[in-house]
Amino acid sequence: MKSGRDVLSHAIRSQRGRLIGGSVLGAGHQAGEALVPVLVGLAVDQAVAEASWGRLLMWLAVLAVVYVGLSFSYRFGARAGEHAAVEAAHEIRAQVVARVLHPGGGADADRLPGELTGIATEDARRVGMVVLAVLTGIAAFSGLAVATVVLLGTSVPLGLIVLLGTPALLWLGHLLSKPLERRSEVEQERAAHASGVAADLVAGLRVLKGIGAESAAVERYRRTSRTSLAATLRAARAEATQNGVVIALTGAFIALLALAGGRFALDGTITLGQLVAAVGLALHLQGPLQMLAWVNAELAQARASATRVAALLSAPPAVTPGGRELPAEIDGAVRLSGVTHGPLRGLDIDIAPGELVGVAATDPAAAFSLLRCLGRQIDPETGTVELDGIPLRELDPAKLREAVLVAEHEAVLFEGTVADNAGDPAALAAAGVADLSAGTPVGERGGSLSGGQRQRVALARALAARRPVLVLHDPTSAVDAVTEARIAASVRRMRDGLTTVLVTTSPALLAAADRVLLLDGGRVTDAAPHADLLRRNPDYRKAVLA
Incomplete structure (x- = not known):
């Protein structure tokens, strides 16, 4: 079980080289910044006070060298840091995507697609x-350390002020980051949920318009968005409070240090040049202290995000891979014995190799559970599903899907062209994609195509895979009856000798099957060719003709 701390430590370890290099350069930059007021103080004492042009030029040259060094240190240190941050984020993103796409599934449980996108x-x-x-x-x-050492060498009291004051400021900053961490986690959860709702509504936009539910959808998103906005504002207020308090305390601390340095200069404890160096170092300290305040805020938000990433990466798989291998030649025999899952109740099905079988379900939920069991997206609560006599539980889901393809009704197309999604001309012809050329553009999720065109391209993609076992779920529900009949004949011809399961209530498709199973009440209640079932079974007639 991963924790947020594990995710953060892995991100740091993965960029160890860049982190070390960038830290050395960053430390060099801050050390150079701290040395600048010291060098100015030395120039005042040794050149200005003694009116020596030679020494003044020498110190100016030293300052120029230091400025060049710290400038290049900052440039390349910042580049290394940004590069490391981007690479670490990319690696985390790749892990999240790999977990979401893992054949065992489980990562999307109780998470909307938009929420997964937000995490990634x-x-x-x-x-x-x-x-x-x-x-x-x-x-x-590093900048604080150099400033403290120099101040201790100049005046022990000034150095002690820095040594005692800096940890106190850091401790206060850490305390102030706790509310930010809590509110940042809530903010990210609410924002991810809002993104998920938005993606869900956009994906179903055509359906919403068709049933006239636009106003209800807008109101739902408005409520979700307002909740997200409120969480974001609370997190922003926490961050502003932290920054404001830290900046105020830092200013008071620097003022105290400058006041003490001025008092020591009046007493003659330190020279004029040392006073200039002390005041300059006090001003310099504002930079490192503000940097540490920013670090605290970033760590608070990173801890909250790491917790969410860890929860996703640790999500248990819906199915665990088995160690058994499939045979080199797959016949395609499928058997379900006593399968119980959801609405399925002791389901028994026996499909011979090369058979084209239709399954007409009176309950859509039962059809959905059957599809998930056949594709091993889930394992049944009881009973077994077998392929060529091998229980699917004993197989790796990734290997199984090289033999069994479950083409679901809500198939998603990828942006590109028709050929990119299904480049096999024979499959395109069998799916009835005559009105589209191979070069026809396909928008994101197939949005540039009509519902029927999307279905036919998705069917062509499934046929082009030529899996030994193909399970099709309502592949022609958005196609006219004449085209559907042609597609049914073409599917039968193209899948000749290969096992095919048609989970549908379409009469045209079921008529092309060798036999049809009536799935009612979670089990098979009748089985016969389509014409025989129509003639003798009223439940079947109601399921396919209603």
């Missing part, structure tokens, strides 16, 4: 930023 994008980005935050923190501590 915004949460991954925030986790990646932890690398830059660590680099920045190391650089800031």
Whole structure:
């Protein structure tokens, strides 16, 4: 079970090389920044006070070298840090996507697609930023360390003020980051939920318009969006409070340090040049302290995001892979014995190799459960599903899907062309895609095509895969009756010798099957060719003709 801490530590370890290099350069930049007021103070004491042009030019040259060094250190250190953050975020994103696409499933349980997208994008980005935050923190501590050592060498009381005051400021900043962390986690959850609702509504836009539910959809998103906005505002207020308090305390701390330095200069404890250096170092400290405040805020948000990423990566799979291998030659015999899952109740089905079988379900939920069991998206509560006598539980889901393809009704097409989605001309012809050329553009999720065109291209893609076992779920519900009859004949011809299961209530498709199983009450109640069932079974007539 992964934790948020595991995710953060892995992100840091994965960028160890860039982190070390960037930290050295960042520390060099901050050390150079801290040395600038010291060098100015030395120039005042050794050149200005003694009116020596030679020494003044020498110190100016030293300052120029230091400025060039710290400038290049910042440039390349920042580049290394940004590169490391982007690479770490990319690696987290790849892990999230791999988990979502894992054949065992389970990652999308109780999560909308938009929420998964939010975790793969915004949460991954925030986790990646932890690398830059660590680099920045190391650089800031380096600047504080150099300033403290110099101030201790100049005046022990000034150095002690820094040594005692800095940990107190950091502790206060850490306390103030706790509310931000809590509110940031809620903010990210609400934003991800809002994105999920938006994606869900956009995907079903045509349906919403068809039933006139636009106003209800808008109201639903408005409520969700307002909840997300409220969470975002609470997180923003927490961040603003933290930043404001830290900046105010930092200013008071720097003012105290400058006041003490001025008092020591008046007493003659330190020289004029040392006072200039002390005041300059006090001003310099504002940079590292603000950097540490930013680091605290970034770590708070990264911890919240890492918790969400860890929860997704640790989500248990819906099915666990077995160790048994499929035979090199697959006959395509499918058997379900006593399968119980959801609405399925002791379901028994026996399909011979090469048979074209129709399944007409009176309950759509039962059809859906059957599809999930056949594709091993789930394992049944009781009973077994077998392929060529091998229980599917004993197979790796990824290997199984090389033999069994379940083409669901809500198939998603990919952006590109018809050929990109289904390039086999024979499959395109069998699916009745005569009105589209191979180069016809296909928009995201097939949005540029009509419902019937999307279905036919998805069917062509399924046929082109030529799996030994193909399960089709309502592949022609948006196609006219004449085209549907032609497609049924073409599917039968193209799948000759290969096992095919048609889960549908379409009379045209069921008429092309060798036999049809009536799935009623969670079990098969009748089985015969389509014409025989129509003649003798009223439940079947109601299911396919209503």
